[in-house]
Amino acid sequence: MTEKKKGGFFKAVKEFAYGVAAHDSARFALKTRASMEHLFILITMGDMLGVPILPPYYSLRLLPYVVPQISTWKRRMLREKDLTDALA
Amino acid sequence: MNSVYVLILGFIVAFLGYRVYAKYIDTKVMKADPKRATPATMYMDGVEFMPTSKNILFGYQFKSIAGAAPIIGPIIAIQWGWLPALIWILAGTFFIGWVHDYSSAMIAMRNDGASFGGLSHKLISPRARIILLSFVYFYLLLIAGAFGNVVVSTAIGLKAAPMAWLLLTIGGILAGQMIYRWKKDIILTTVVTVVIALFGIYLGTIAPSNTIIGDELANSRPLWAVVAFVFCYFAAVLPIWRFALPINYVASYIVFLGLLFGIIGIFVLHPDFTLPAYTDFTIKIGPLWPIMFVTIACGAISGWHSIVSSSGTARQLESEMDARPVCGGVMFVEMMLAVFALIIAGTIYASPAEYGAAIAKGPGAVFAAGVSKFLGVLGMPTDIGRAYGSVMMIVLAITIMQLVIRFMRIATSELLSDVSPIFKNAHVGTIIASILGITVVLTGWWQYLWVLFGGANQLMASLALMLITAYLMSEGKPYAWAFYPMIFMFVTTIAALLYTSFTLMQKVFSGAVKGEALIGNTMMGVIGFFLVIAALTLGFEGLKAFKRYRKLRLQPKPASA
Numbered sequence: 001m002t003e004k005k006k007g008g009f010f011k012a013v014k015e016f017a018y019g020v021a022a023h024d025s026a027r028f029a030l031k032t033r034a035s036m037e038h039l040f041i042l043i044t045m046g047d048m049l050g051v052p053i054l055p056p057y058y059s060l061r062l063l064p065y066v067v068p069q070i071s072t073w074k075r076r077m078l079r080e081k082d083l084t085d086a087l088a
Numbered sequence: 089m090n091s092v093y094v095l096i097l098g099f100i101v102a103f104l105g106y107r108v109y110a111k112y113i114d115t116k117v118m119k120a121d122p123k124r125a126t127p128a129t130m131y132m133d134g135v136e137f138m139p140t141s142k143n144i145l146f147g148y149q150f151k152s153i154a155g156a157a158p159i160i161g162p163i164i165a166i167q168w169g170w171l172p173a174l175i176w177i178l179a180g181t182f183f184i185g186w187v188h189d190y191s192s193a194m195i196a197m198r199n200d201g202a203s204f205g206g207l208s209h210k211l212i213s214p215r216a217r218i219i220l221l222s223f224v225y226f227y228l229l230l231i232a233g234a235f236g237n238v239v240v241s242t243a244i245g246l247k248a249a250p251m252a253w254l255l256l257t258i259g260g261i262l263a264g265q266m267i268y269r270w271k272k273d274i275i276l277t278t279v280v281t282v283v284i285a286l287f288g289i290y291l292g293t294i295a296p297s298n299t300i301i302g303d304e305l306a307n308s309r310p311l312w313a314v315v316a317f318v319f320c321y322f323a324a325v326l327p328i329w330r331f332a333l334p335i336n337y338v339a340s341y342i343v344f345l346g347l348l349f350g351i352i353g354i355f356v357l358h359p360d361f362t363l364p365a366y367t368d369f370t371i372k373i374g375p376l377w378p379i380m381f382v383t384i385a386c387g388a389i390s391g392w393h394s395i396v397s398s399s400g401t402a403r404q405l406e407s408e409m410d411a412r413p414v415c416g417g418v419m420f421v422e423m424m425l426a427v428f429a430l431i432i433a434g435t436i437y438a439s440p441a442e443y444g445a446a447i448a449k450g451p452g453a454v455f456a457a458g459v460s461k462f463l464g465v466l467g468m469p470t471d472i473g474r475a476y477g478s479v480m481m482i483v484l485a486i487t488i489m490q491l492v493i494r495f496m497r498i499a500t501s502e503l504l505s506d507v508s509p510i511f512k513n514a515h516v517g518t519i520i521a522s523i524l525g526i527t528v529v530l531t532g533w534w535q536y537l538w539v540l541f542g543g544a545n546q547l548m549a550s551l552a553l554m555l556i557t558a559y560l561m562s563e564g565k566p567y568a569w570a571f572y573p574m575i576f577m578f579v580t581t582i583a584a585l586l587y588t589s590f591t592l593m594q595k596v597f598s599g600a601v602k603g604e605a606l607i608g609n610t611m612m613g614v615i616g617f618f619l620v621i622a623a624l625t626l627g628f629e630g631l632k633a634f635k636r637y638r639k640l641r642l643q644p645k646p647a648s649a
Contacts, residue, residue: 011143012143015141015143015144015147016143016144016146016147017147018144018147019143019144019145019146019147019148019149019150019151020147020148020150020151020340020344021147021151021337021340021341022337023140023144023145023147023148023151024148024151024152024333024336025329025333025334025337027135027136028328028329028333029329030134030135030138031135031136032327032328032329033135034133034134034135072131072132072133072134075131075133076133076135076136080202080203080205080206081203082203082204082205082206082217082221083205083221083224083225083495083498083499083502084203084204084205084224084395084398084399085203085399086494086495086498086499
């Protein structure tokens with residue numbers, strides 16, 4: 001029990017230190033990756049809608065990777081944003 | 089009074105506020121429900137909406153809200169005496185500060201993670217959103233100006249600071265390269281870069297700026313203002329992993345270690361307050377009410393926190409039960425930081441005259457002297473301790489400044505790109521923000537600038553409290569606990585902004601100021617009046633929304649309800 005508590009305490013301290021020092025970096029890295037994905041989906045989406053941009057062979061090969069992300073991509077693109085979003 | 093009693097009093101207020109008042113509001117009024125899905129779990133996209141451990145978010149929230157303001161505010165406000173400042177820090181946090189931070193996150197969570205623009209559109213009116221967003225730009229300019237001033241005065245007042253700042257920057261850039269380019273171990277990276285930063289502090293003491301660039305340049309305000317904004321320019325235009333974030337990463341260790349050992353030093357030394365508990369109602373900056381209530385912003389309540397809580401933290405909380413420890417809890421920690429700063433200012437000088445001479449050089453000098461004294465108890469030499477304190481102050485100020493300039497760049501692009509496509513360019517937006525910031529830093533008297541920044545900050549807080557009240561009314565929940573703090577903050581802040589703007593413009597029209605000061609006074613006076621007009625318009629919109637909600641509540645419910 002004490003050991004568990006001790007582990008819990010050290011885990012909490014470790015997580016706190018991560019939150020102070022590195023969580024923001026991780027979030028920004030993810031945001032950068034997400035903006036790349038947006039661009040990628042934008043390219044492939046045109047093809048899916050019937051406006052060929054990439055050769056269909058590559059589109060079909062990429063399709064399984066793109067489809068699972070469409071719903072979150074759609075939400076991110078359509079969500080109302082304002083200046084304060086850039087701050088945090 | 090002994091400083092340890094003040095610290096203990098702070099802990100008692102934090103305990104009661106967090107465990108009794110905040111718990112009551114959380115469970116009985118807001119009815120936080122562990123089973124209710126939060127935006128982080130509902131809309132998880134692995135980017136913005138991402139369920140995150142409350143311990144990580146505690147650190148993230150602390151890092152995001154604890155800049156230089158909770159330290160500088162009390163250091164300036166002690167001019168009215170330490171007792172009024174202490175009462176405002178403790179009572180402000182207990183009745184208003186945590187309410188504001190916690191509720192901002194809660195209302196954002198219960199509105200699908202909407203940001204403040206969206207919330208004001210939904211809860212108040214479409215016009216409220218437009219005013220709020222135009223207000224934000226000037227608010228940010230004042231932050232850049234006030235914090236820029238702190239950096240400049242610290243670099244001039246403490247000649248060891250520039251070298252320490254330079255080495256910290258080098259350490260930070262190296263950290264970015266080691267982590268992201270060379271894929272080095274994080275522990276090795278941390279050790280190497282923190283050691284470089286610490287070595288910079290030592291090097292600063294043996295190679296102060298005046299011995300390298302000469303007295304004239306070392307004391308030049310324009311030089312250090314340009315250096316500070318060039319630093320922010322790189323932070324705004326370079327990839328964030330290359331400059332801003334790794335420097336903040338290394339800096340967080342310097343700040344954290346300094347605060348930890350500083351607090352231990354207070355307990356070991358337990359000095360008595362040497363400055364008077366109360367001086368006068370009206371001092372050089374202005375009257376105690378309303379000016380002191382905006383001078384101490386972040387240590388009691390700050391509008392900045394509402395932006396972090398709503399747009400950042402609310403989208404990552406995995407349970408509603410985490411909002412109280414993360415948002416409310418961190419506000420009480422920040423209150424303790426403000427108490428720490430108050431103890432520093434109130435105990436290290438033998439007389440008010442000695443304090444007066446130190447504060448004339450800027451709050452950075454006072455803070456550095458305090459850190460040096462308390463670290464000295466643990467064996468650190470005075471000059472190194474002073475350099476350590478000065479770099480802490482620069483880091484705390486510039487961390488927020490670089491974020492603000494980056495944000496102003498985005499805002500310039502959003503607001504002006506329709507006028508000309510040139511404003512979409514990152515360099516153009518950053519240069520505009522930097523020039524405006526440098527102008528404010530070089531032309532404004534720093535204490536007025538600080539009051540205006542505090543006023544804008546507190547106004548942001550009262551607008552957040554207005555949104556919270558509107559939400560509570562729309563849900564039919566008890567709202568007095570947010571409504572009365574909002575009224576107090578609204579009236580106090582508008583009074584402070586009017587007083588300061590009027591004083592500034594009076595100096596302009598009476599011909600009391602000339603040259604640079606004329607530009608600074610006019611610019612700050614006009615910004616102050618603009619903020620008041622924006623706030624009054626928003627207040628009017630808020631009033632209409634409150635009436636609408638009251639009317640809805642009084643309407644008889646349909647029979648099926």
